[in-house]
Amino acid sequence: MINLNEVISKTITKIQPPDTTKIGYITRIVGSTIEARGLNCPIGTLCKIESLNSNEIECEIIGFKDETVYLIPFSKIDGIKPGALVKANDINSLVGLGDCLLGRVVDGIGTPLDGKSNLDFQFFQPIDGNKINPLDRTPIDEIFDVGIRSINSLLTIGKGQRVGLIAGSGVGKSSLMAMMTKFSVADVVVIGLIGERGREINEFIKNTLGADDLKKSVLVVAPSDDFAAKRLKAAKYVHLIAEYFRDKGKNVLLLLDSMTRVAHAQRELGLSIGEPPTSKGYPPSVYSLIPSLIERSGNGPKNSGTITSIYTILAESDNQNDPIVDLCRASLDGHFVLSRELSESSIYPAIDIKFSISRLMNDLLDANSLKISMRARKLWSVYRDNEDMIKIGAYQKGSSKEIDDSIKFRENFISFLSQNFNESSNLEESFKKLQSIVI
DSSP: OOOOOHHHHHHHHHHHOOOOOGGEEEEEEEEEEEEEEEOOOOTEEEEEOOOTTTHHHHHHEEETTTTEEEEEEOOOOOOTTOOEEEEEEEEEEEEEEEEGTTEEEOOSSBOOOOOSSSOOOOOETTTTTTOOOGSSOOOOOOOOOOOOHHHHHHSOOOOEEEEEEOOOTTSSHHHHHHHHHHHOSSSEEEEESSSSHHHHHHHHHIIIIOOOHTTTEEEEEEEESSHHHHHHHHHHHHHHHHHHHHTOOOOOEEEEEEEHHHHHHHHHHHHHTTTTOOOGGHHHHHHHHHHHTTTTSEEESTSEEEEEEEEEEOOOGGOOOOOHHHHHHHSSSEEBBOHHHHHHHHHSSSSOOOGGGEHHHHHHSSSHHHHHHHHHHHHHHHHHHHHHHHTTSSSSSTTTHHHHHHHHHHHHHHHEEEEEOOOOOOHHHHHHHHHHHHO
């Protein structure tokens, strides 16, 4: 005989009540910060909010206080009313990875922006990646050829080195990035365009980069009109993609434009949830975010590849003492300063050798190459220090052999520094040409 009570008991156990800890309601919106109650989920959980226009607005939990949860949306929050339902997803912030990303343009959460087919991801991983034990990293002992004379010979960098590209607006950052994409020895190039104008992004992809260079590249785009949370996710996603290809043994070039816009996005998020402002209004979280992003690049453990990273840093009003410039300079393995004076003289790339440095250069070059490079830097520095005196005619020829040598050196050196956008110069060619003009 059938035991009716046993059947009823089994049926009840199969019918699970809804998990009310994953459903909450909106209590307040201040600026772009949404406050909700009823959710009992960890920071980083992705949620969806019901709106009056039948759309679900994606957002992420970024903090909490007592029973109030703070969320940041990824898009406009039109149509949200008081008490609107918030539903948490079953998974945290996982994003897609795979070789299918090559040649594609995506946003900060992996959605294609290039109008092509959907991406068939092979893996899904947390966007913050996995930390590498610093003792497991392989040393940087191999030169990374970027195909640009001034960098190869005067600011030599290694595979796995992290470098800052410090510049004001309109001095050739994007063009220099495109040249590195075209001419570098990297197997894969991962480019992050964070907080840039939409017009500039489209021009960079179609005109500056070109279809051929896009084939070995991945572009992650978050224009300036994206919400801060999405811009920040894009910066993290760029690093995760680079880590994926590094773990496959590839030599990756990571280009992020710009770290300053990433700092602005974190400032917006931090201030919105009540972090105290410090220098230039940046909250403490900015000063922990930037070093943590930089540390995600570099060499991996044995038998893995490398991530050589170039971070552009906007020096507002050409101010080299900006707090973000200082923070990046202290966290990186070198920095290249782009000079407005050189760019106004039509010298491109406008790298100011005197104020630029590669901290690993001495370890990477042989004695003869290093001697040539140091001699060239010395002559250029002498000329720049005495430039005003030379130009007004106050210097008398023969007064100083060093200054005389620097004057002879300058004309050929200016030609050496200038490199056409479509011209490549490998490491050997760069040193051969530099040696021919060093006195």
